[in-house]
Amino acid sequence: MLDIRRILSDTDVFRKALMDRNQKNIPFEAILNDERALSALRKNWEGLREKRNRLAEDIGKKKRLGEDSSSLMEESRLVNAEISRIEQDLSKMEAGVREQLLLIPNIPHPSVPVGPDEHSNKEVHRSGVPRTFSFEPLPHWDIGTRLGILDFDRAAVLSGSRFSVLSGDGARLERALVAFMMDEHAGFQKKRRSGKPYTEVSIPFLVRPEMMEGTGQFPKFREESFLIPDDNLVLIPTAEVPVTNLNRDSILDEADLPVKYVASSTCFRREAGAAGKDTRGLIRQHQFLKVELVWLTRPESSYEDLEELTGDAEAVLEKLGLPYRRIVLCTGDLGFSSAKTYDLEVWMPSQGVYREISSCSNFEDFQARRAAIRYRPKEGGKPRLVHTMNGSGVAVGRTIAAILENFQEEDGSVLLPEPLRAYMGGQERLSPPKKQR
RNA sequence: GGAGAGGUGGCCGAGUGGUCGAAGGCGUCCGCCUGCUAAGCGGAUGUGGGGUCUAAAGCCUCACCCAGGGUUCGAAUCCCUGCCUCUCCGCCA
Helix, strand or coil, rough: CCCCCHHCHHHHHHHHHHHCCCCCCCCHHHHHHHHHHHHHHHHCCCCCHHEEEEEHHHHHHHHHCCCCCHHHHHHHHHHHHHHHHHHHHHHHHHHHHHHHHHHCCCCCCCCCCCCCCHCCCCEEECCCCCCCCCCCCCCHHHHHHHCCCEHHHHHHHCCCCCCEEECCHHHHHHHHHHHHHHHHCCCCCCCCCCCCCEEEEEEEEEECHHHHHHHHHCCCHHHCCCEEEEHHHHECCCCCEEEEEEECCEEEEECCCCCEEEEEEECCCCEEEEEECCCCCCCCCCEEEEEEEEEEEEEEEHHHHHHHHHHHHHHHHHHHHEEEEEECCCHHHCCCCEEEEEEEEEEECCCCCEEEEEEEECCCCHHHHHEEEEEECCCCCCCCCCCCEEEEEHHHHHHHHHHHHHEEECCCCCEECCHHHHHHCCEEEECHHHHHC
C-alpha cells in the first residue's frame, strides 16, 4: 500500500511512475477527492466527540453534586445522533479509500528500466557456460520418466493436472536439495560474506486472509490462491507470506536489523491465468517446494541488501554448477508489490532458453505499511516502517528440472552435482532402472 | 468436540460505570551521588491522527485497555459475536 499523504503531495510523480507500469486507469482524482472529503469529515467528527466528552464530564460533576443534569443529557443525545450519522458516512468512505489504495501497485525504483513488458527486461550478468551436447538433450520430463523417478500420470489420477509424483531417487533428490539449500543459507556450510546468518524458521502453510493482504497478494490476486472457506484460511503461495508477517504489528529495535529468515515450504498456486503455458514438466505446478529468503531491513540500506540477498540465491546455482543469468525486471514486468526485482534464470538445454528459478525483490515499505512492521531508530524518535525483501533461494522443482537437463548423459543417466552427493549418501549419478527379469 | 477461566502499556500486574491512557513494580533513558561497579535519589518513558508554531520542543485535541457490534449522557469496567490463551474431559497423527 502506498502512503496516501505522499500521493496527495506528489501526485504527478506517482501518476508517472504508475504509467510506466501500464497502470493508466487508476482513478487518482477520485481517490484524492475522497481522501480530502474524508479528512474534513473526520475533523467534524472529532469536534463533536470533543463536545460530547465535555458534556459527559459535566454531567458527572453535576451528579456528584446532586444537581439536575437532564438538559445536558438531552443536549448530549442530540450530539450523539449527529455523531452516529457522520460515523456511517465515515466508515463507508474509509473502507472505500482503503479498498482503492489496496489495488494500487508499488511504484518502481528509479534504477528500474522503463518498458511495457518482459522484452524490456535487462540482463545484468551471466554465470557459467551452457554445455555443448554431443546428442540431442531431452526435456526433463522425458529424462525423469525414463529414470522412473517422475510420474505425471499417477499424479493426475490423484489430483489432476499440474501435479507430480516423485519417487525413489527423485524424491530423495528433492529432499537433498532442500537440505542443501537450507544449510547453505542458514550458514552451517560456509562463512557468511557479511553480517549475520539467516535464522531458519518453519512456518504454517495455511494462513489467515489478512496475512495475504499484508504481503500484497490480496485483495487483487485472490483468484490465484487455494482458499479453504470453511476455516477462513488460505494455502500459502510462497513462504514469503507467513515469514514476512512473523513481525506484523510490531516495532523492532534498529540494532536487530536486518532480520534475516530462511524457510522451506510447499507453495500452492492455482495458476489461473496460466492456461496453456508450461503444460508439461515441473516448471509450472499447483504445488511445489521452495526455499525462501526474507529480510526486514533499514530503508537506507535496502538496495545494497537486495544485492546481497540476490547473491545468496545465486550462490546456490553456482555451487550446483548450473548456468544462469540475472536480469532486472522492467517497470512493465514488475510484480504488484515490488519496487525492484531481479530474476535469476537457469539454462534449460532442451528448450535452449533461460527460465526463471528465483525472483528477488525489494518491496520498500509497501508490505511493511500493510502489515505494520516498524522499527525504532537508534537515536530514538518515532517508529519508522522497515523495508521488506525476499527472494527464492531457490525454487526446488525447477532446480530438479535444471539438474536433469543440464547433467544428462547420452545413456539416460544424470550426473549429480558434487555438493549434493553428501546428501544422497555418496551417490554420484541417477541411473535408469535395470531391466527386470 | 464438551465444561470452565482469562486476554490491560516493552514485560509483570491493579483497576467492575464518570475525575483512567490507565495505580504499583520491572525494564529502558536522562540527571544526581559514591575511587570504579553495585546500591541509592530525582525525573522521563505507548501508538496513530488533527490543531497550534517559521521549525523543533511544548501545549491543545480525537481514537486506541484482543477485534467487531451493542447498552448508556458517559465503558478498560455491563451485554453479544469472533479470535486467541490456559485448565479439565473426550477424540486423535
